[in-house]
Amino acid sequence: MTEQTHSGPDEQKYDQIPTPEKKGLSKKQKMIMAFAGVALALVAAAGGGVAVNAMNQNRTATKTEAPINPTDEKQAIPNEAKTFVNDYGDRYKDPVSTYYSAMGYEAEYDAPLMMTDANINKYEITNDFHGEVSPLGFKMEKLPIEDKIDQAYSIKIFNEFEAKNLNLYMNLIAKNPSEKGVATIENQFLNYCAGNYLNSNNNTSNEAENIKARKILDTMKSIVEKYGSNANYCIAPAVSAQLTTRVPTSTIFSSDIPTRVRDDNSGFADSGVSILINIDVYEGKEVTHKTELLKDVQLSCERQPFFKTAKFVYLSFGQD
Numbered sequence: 001m002t003e004q005t006h007s008g009p010d011e012q013k014y015d016q017i018p019t020p021e022k023k024g025l026s027k028k029q030k031m032i033m034a035f036a037g038v039a040l041a042l043v044a045a046a047g048g049g050v051a052v053n054a055m056n057q058n059r060t061a062t063k064t065e066a067p068i069n070p071t072d073e074k075q076a077i078p079n080e081a082k083t084f085v086n087d088y089g090d091r092y093k094d095p096v097s098t099y100y101s102a103m104g105y106e107a108e109y110d111a112p113l114m115m116t117d118a119n120i121n122k123y124e125i126t127n128d129f130h131g132e133v134s135p136l137g138f139k140m141e142k143l144p145i146e147d148k149i150d151q152a153y154s155i156k157i158f159n160e161f162e163a164k165n166l167n168l169y170m171n172l173i174a175k176n177p178s179e180k181g182v183a184t185i186e187n188q189f190l191n192y193c194a195g196n197y198l199n200s201n202n203n204t205s206n207e208a209e210n211i212k213a214r215k216i217l218d219t220m221k222s223i224v225e226k227y228g229s230n231a232n233y234c235i236a237p238a239v240s241a242q243l244t245t246r247v248p249t250s251t252i253f254s255s256d257i258p259t260r261v262r263d264d265n266s267g268f269a270d271s272g273v274s275i276l277i278n279i280d281v282y283e284g285k286e287v288t289h290k291t292e293l294l295k296d297v298q299l300s301c302e303r304q305p306f307f308k309t310a311k312f313v314y315l316s317f318g319q320d
Contacts, residue, residue, distance in 0.1 A: 088114060091177060094283075097230035101282040102175055105232045111137060113175040115184070120176065123184045129191045136172060136185060138165050138192040141315045143303065149268045151259040155238045157301065158251070158270075162317050163235040165193045166220050170233040170277075174224050186217060195304035195316035212300055212318025219319060223292055227279050236276040251275045269300040269320065 077085050081099040089095035106112055115136075132140040141161040147153065172185045194213035223233065238251035253259075254272035261268045275294040280287050298320035303313040 087116070092229045094228075094230045097282040097284055098175070100285050101230050101232050101280070104280065104282065104287070105171060108232075113171055115172075115176045115181060117178075120178065120181045120184055123180075123187075125183060125187045127191060132192075134188040134192045136188050137168055138188050140192050143313060143315050145265075145303075145313060149259060149261045149265075151240060151253055151270070154259045154268060154270055154301070155240065155253055157315065158238045158253075158299070161193075161315065162299070162301075163238070163251070165189065166216070167234050169217065170220050170224050173221060174229045174231060174233065177229060182221075186214075189213070189217065193316060194318060195302065195314065212320060213316065214318075216299075216317070216319035219294065219297070223277055223279070223294075226292075227281055227290070230283070231279050231281040234278045236278055238273075249276070265303070267300060267302040269298065271296075271298050273297045273299055 077096055081096050084099040084102070085095045088098075092098045102113055132142075139161070141157065143157075169185060169189055173182050176182070176185065190210060190213055194210060220233075224231075227233075236249060236251050238253055241252050241255040243250075252274040253270055257271045259268055259270050273296075275297050277292045277294070279290045279292065281290060299317065300320050301315050301317045304316045
C-alpha cells in the first residue's frame, strides 16, 4: 500500500468548475441542484410503480458504513458543508469528510453520487431497463459478433466497460450505504452490466445466473467497507504484463495466461489478473492517496443473449 497526502478541493475552486448548471447560482443552490440530479433520475426509474415500504427513519447503518457514535464530540461543520450534513449526515461516521469527498468526485467526473432517502425508498426493485444507460449511470456494452477476442481486446473491454461500471458501483455504495440504497445500486448494475433482465423469470431474478456478477460486486464492496464513505475509488487502467514499465501503477493482465475464448464464441475469460484500485481518503479537505492490489482475480465475460446470426450482442461480466 502506498500513501501520499495532498490538499483536496476547496470551496472557491469547486465554485469555478464551468458546468452550465452551476452558472449564476449561490453555493447552496449549486450543491442542492447537483445532488437533485440523481434523485430525479431515480424517480423516473421507479416509473410510478408501487413504492416499497419506507425504511425506519432511525435506520441502522449497513456493513458498508458504521453508525455515528452519539457519545462522540460534535465535529465543527464548515458553512459550505452544512446543507449536506443536514440532509445526509446521519449516514456516515465522518459526514464533513464525506462531503469533501463527494465534492471531489463531482469536480472530477461532473456527476453527483447522492440519492435521497425518499427516492431510495420509492425505488422498485425490478429487472426492467430503459435504454442502454441506467438512471444511476451504469452502461451496457455491445460487442460485434464477428470481432475476434484476444487479450488486447479483453483489456480494452475491461478498461472501457468493466472498470468504469465497477468504479461507479464502489463510489455509489460508499455514498449511499443503507441496505436499500445498496440494493438499489446493485439492481441497476445487474440489469445493465450482468444481463439480469435477460435471465429473469416472471420478473424474478435468476440468482444462478448472477453468481459471477455478485462475486465481483462483493470483491469491490470489501474495499469500500475497509476505507469507508469519506473516500473515492478508481480502478487503475489495465495493461499486459509485457509492459513492465507500467506495472507499479496499472491493473495487470498476465502475459503467461492468454485470454480463453469458448469454442462457440459465447464468452471469454482471463485468469491471474491483478486489479489495482486507487483510493483517495478525505480527512476534512486533506486527501491521503492509498492503493489496494487484488491479486489473481479471475474475470469472465458472456455474450447476452448469444445468437450467431446477430450482428452484435450485449456483454455481461463477473468473477469466477
